[in-house]
Amino acid sequence: MLKMNKRQFLLGSAGTAFAVTMPWAVDAQGRPILVLASNVDIPNFDPHIATGYAPQWLFRNTYDALVRVVNNPPETQPGLAKSWTVSDDGLTYVFELNEAAKFHDGNPVMAKDVEYSFARLLRLKQGPAWMVTGILDGESVKATGERTVTMTLKKPFAPLLSVLPWMFVVNSAEVDANKGSDDGQAYLLANIAGSGAFTLGRARPGDLYELIRTEDDWHQGGNLQGAIWKIVREQATTRLMLQRGQVHIALEMFAEDMEAVKDLPGIVRIMEPDYRSFSIKMNTAKGPLADKNLRKAISYAYDYQSMLEAAGPAKLMSGPLPEGMFGHAPDLQVYRQDMDKAREFLAKSDYKDGGITLSAVHAAGYENQRRWCLILLESLKALNIELDIRPSVWPDIVAMAKSPDTMPDFFSIFQSANYADPDNTAFAGYHSSRNGQWQNPVYKNPDVDKLIEDARAEVDQTKRAELYKTFQEAVIEDAPDIFGVLELRKFAMRDTVQNYTFCPVAANTFEIWPLSLA
Amino acid sequence: MVRFILRRLVLLVPVLIGLTLLLFVVARLLPGDPVGLAAGPNASAETIAQLREQFGFDQSIPLQYWTYLTGLVQGDWGTSVFTRRPVFADILEFLPATLELVFAALFLAIVIGIPLGLLGAVYRNRFPDYTTRILALGGIAMPRFFLGLLLQMAFAAWLGWLPLSGRYPFIEIPPETVTGFYTIDALIAGDWYAFQVAFAHLALPAIAMALSPLATIMRMMRASTIEVLQQDYVMTERALGLSSRLILFKYVLKNAMTSTLTVIGLYVSWLLGGTVLVETVFDWPGLGLYATQAILTQDFMPVIGVTLVIAIIYLLTMLVVDLLYGVFNPKVRYA
Numbered sequence: 052m053l054k055m056n057k058r059q060f061l062l063g064s065a066g067t068a069f070a071v072t073m074p075w076a077v078d079a080q081g082r083p084i085l086v087l088a089s090n091v092d093i094p095n096f097d098p099h100i101a102t103g104y105a106p107q108w109l110f111r112n113t114y115d116a117l118v119r120v121v122n123n124p125p126e127t128q129p130g131l132a133k134s135w136t137v138s139d140d141g142l143t144y145v146f147e148l149n150e151a152a153k154f155h156d157g158n159p160v161m162a163k164d165v166e167y168s169f170a171r172l173l174r175l176k177q178g179p180a181w182m183v184t185g186i187l188d189g190e191s192v193k194a195t196g197e198r199t200v201t202m203t204l205k206k207p208f209a210p211l212l213s214v215l216p217w218m219f220v221v222n223s224a225e226v227d228a229n230k231g232s233d234d235g236q237a238y239l240l241a242n243i244a245g246s247g248a249f250t251l252g253r254a255r256p257g258d259l260y261e262l263i264r265t266e267d268d269w270h271q272g273g274n275l276q277g278a279i280w281k282i283v284r285e286q287a288t289t290r291l292m293l294q295r296g297q298v299h300i301a302l303e304m305f306a307e308d309m310e311a312v313k314d315l316p317g318i319v320r321i322m323e324p325d326y327r328s329f330s331i332k333m334n335t336a337k338g339p340l341a342d343k344n345l346r347k348a349i350s351y352a353y354d355y356q357s358m359l360e361a362a363g364p365a366k367l368m369s370g371p372l373p374e375g376m377f378g379h380a381p382d383l384q385v386y387r388q389d390m391d392k393a394r395e396f397l398a399k400s401d402y403k404d405g406g407i408t409l410s411a412v413h414a415a416g417y418e419n420q421r422r423w424c425l426i427l428l429e430s431l432k433a434l435n436i437e438l439d440i441r442p443s444v445w446p447d448i449v450a451m452a453k454s455p456d457t458m459p460d461f462f463s464i465f466q467s468a469n470y471a472d473p474d475n476t477a478f479a480g481y482h483s484s485r486n487g488q489w490q491n492p493v494y495k496n497p498d499v500d501k502l503i504e505d506a507r508a509e510v511d512q513t514k515r516a517e518l519y520k521t522f523q524e525a526v527i528e529d530a531p532d533i534f535g536v537l538e539l540r541k542f543a544m545r546d547t548v549q550n551y552t553f554c555p556v557a558a559n560t561f562e563i564w565p566l567s568l569a
Numbered sequence: 570m571v572r573f574i575l576r577r578l579v580l581l582v583p584v585l586i587g588l589t590l591l592l593f594v595v596a597r598l599l600p601g602d603p604v605g606l607a608a609g610p611n612a613s614a615e616t617i618a619q620l621r622e623q624f625g626f627d628q629s630i631p632l633q634y635w636t637y638l639t640g641l642v643q644g645d646w647g648t649s650v651f652t653r654r655p656v657f658a659d660i661l662e663f664l665p666a667t668l669e670l671v672f673a674a675l676f677l678a679i680v681i682g683i684p685l686g687l688l689g690a691v692y693r694n695r696f697p698d699y700t701t702r703i704l705a706l707g708g709i710a711m712p713r714f715f716l717g718l719l720l721q722m723a724f725a726a727w728l729g730w731l732p733l734s735g736r737y738p739f740i741e742i743p744p745e746t747v748t749g750f751y752t753i754d755a756l757i758a759g760d761w762y763a764f765q766v767a768f769a770h771l772a773l774p775a776i777a778m779a780l781s782p783l784a785t786i787m788r789m790m791r792a793s794t795i796e797v798l799q800q801d802y803v804m805t806e807r808a809l810g811l812s813s814r815l816i817l818f819k820y821v822l823k824n825a826m827t828s829t830l831t832v833i834g835l836y837v838s839w840l841l842g843g844t845v846l847v848e849t850v851f852d853w854p855g856l857g858l859y860a861t862q863a864i865l866t867q868d869f870m871p872v873i874g875v876t877l878v879i880a881i882i883y884l885l886t887m888l889v890v891d892l893l894y895g896v897f898n899p900k901v902r903y904a
Contacts, residue, residue: 084740086739086740092862094649094651094652094653094654095652095653095654097653100653176613176615176616176619177608177612177616177620180616181612181613181616184613236653240653240654253742255854256654256659256662256663256854257662257663257854257855257858257859258735258736258739258852258854259739279739279740281735281739282852282854283734283852284848284849284850284852284858285734285849285850285852287718287721288721288733288734288850288851288852291721291725291726291733292733292734295733297733444865444867445606445865445866446602446603446606446865446866446867447600449602449605449606450600450602450605453602453605487614
């Protein structure tokens, strides 16, 4: 028989006692350090290279742009520029910089820094550069005074002030000193050369990023001394951390998470419509769906009510533009389920008896997308059309969008607005120059192209709104998409977070410097 | 012995070259468009072409492979298309976290599994054996991520004894990096508080990871011990009046260890390749999550890099296991 001697017993007991008295995680609440939980990493800090929402959050809080976008509905407010003027023809913008603005190294932000930043952005042609393709080139932005910047557009571009909040200004002296052979890419990959309210503290990839309020910050507002972007991958963990006050704001919450935290004390839920839309794109260029009547028949057969019910908190789309956005026409005749009309258009099509099998692809792992495709399958049965649904990983979906030959008949996507202007959705989603990209793989209509081009060049807002109305009617008539839902943006935050205002554009990358912690 | 080790190390080279070739070709032949994806939804064809050139995707596959291979020996493991970060630096960042977790789990599995296996063998078909058998069945049957969630509920949410997730409290500064293992770095720095904190964070994920290898090691140990206990020499030793303790620990244990050792060796790579779920549940910033992210975006350089690292560690572990056979069984000692 094995026995335990005194030494073994003492060792065992000490081990047990040691394990039980371990300190547990320190509570973050009560300090003016804001903790945000997200499951997205920030691998690259270069504002002229990186895209995606997590890097954008970092840039909005460590860099500054000429102007900012805030509030609901979104409005343009001064950033580095304290004021600006626009010429009547909409081709020349003159910005006067704020004298108080200074970089983290203490040097003031000058017009030459703005010129340098735009030249670099347009030279690298990455990050947000696509927003001004054909509008600005390397010579368009000039320092015409110490603190005066003149922007000369190649053609009128009404959304300019909506895209400028995403073009951040770097400290030209600092980047130039670390330029290397790659235009400072290696340096800015891991360093911040900005004028934002915060500098970067600890950066632990895959784990957390810490922001520290700059000394003598020129931005006025909020009491935060710092912030932590904490990467939390498991929803259950996020909820528990929020509940325990270890996290102040949870940025990625699903409908079921929102339900779970509904009655918890100290937690505030934010559920607002933003500009992120879901639609099922159809292959208008090849296969049976090149037939407009068939597309219309399907648009009338789709069970929109079931789609809405499956979505959780959401709103149905009423046309190609998100509701609430400038230019959205509220009185459009959009498709709703009507089986008589569906059969009527089916009879006009080349497939009047159905009898075909169509293919649909959705992003693997997105339960709602799968459900919406199943609703499509049910709806198509009424037209005697079979549906072959395949989940696919995102890189494959991007590759499928490349040509009409590789695109399936139905292609389901979420589309987010990158800037607060209808041009964003209209151009990316329906202009034929974007064919081959996942936001608009194949749809092409010269009349629609012209409307989009005219609207982006129109400076008069009334005429612009009129052009967008015509654009929406033309797109609805073509029925290239099953216009789906606008899911509500869902956050949960502790009630100690003050001064928060929702903005529907880039809602999850908000500026944190105006916030306070009670 | 030194010659044996050297020979094995030299043999690693062709194995690894073959592996990189296989991975590289498979990665390049898969459908999908990583560069198009990395360029973003609004990139122009010109930008995508520019990126393709920057990452060498415009070259022929043999030339790309040659560039990769020559870079590899110089410490340049390629660049992630998606993050633009050097793969080698990223692996150095994430590997210690995963290794700390794997070694902790393996350590637990060994120090608990082997004694329990012995216990099961000695008390064969009696109460201790039944108890450990149930533990083994549970350990093998229970998915790691589920066990992780249960442990979180019990020890973090209800009892509040241990932290919920993470590697270190995120508003505190971890010990200075020497090995990258926070527990060891804390000891090197002589920071007892940091050690306690790092240990507390390591405890739950390590237990979640350990249960399955623990169960296997325990069952393996039990079976081989029972086999050895039935050998004639054990009966002779008993007849000579040696104590049970002496027979078990001096003669039986050594002989029963050989097969268990193989299992332990195999578990190193199994654990390394399978950390992702536990890392997700516990927000452990390790290699598993890094690799998963890369796989989902078809970012092949990190995928190849991670596979290579796991292969190297696996091959080295098997070398150590081969050497340890000699320690337990002089008949297979390498001259």
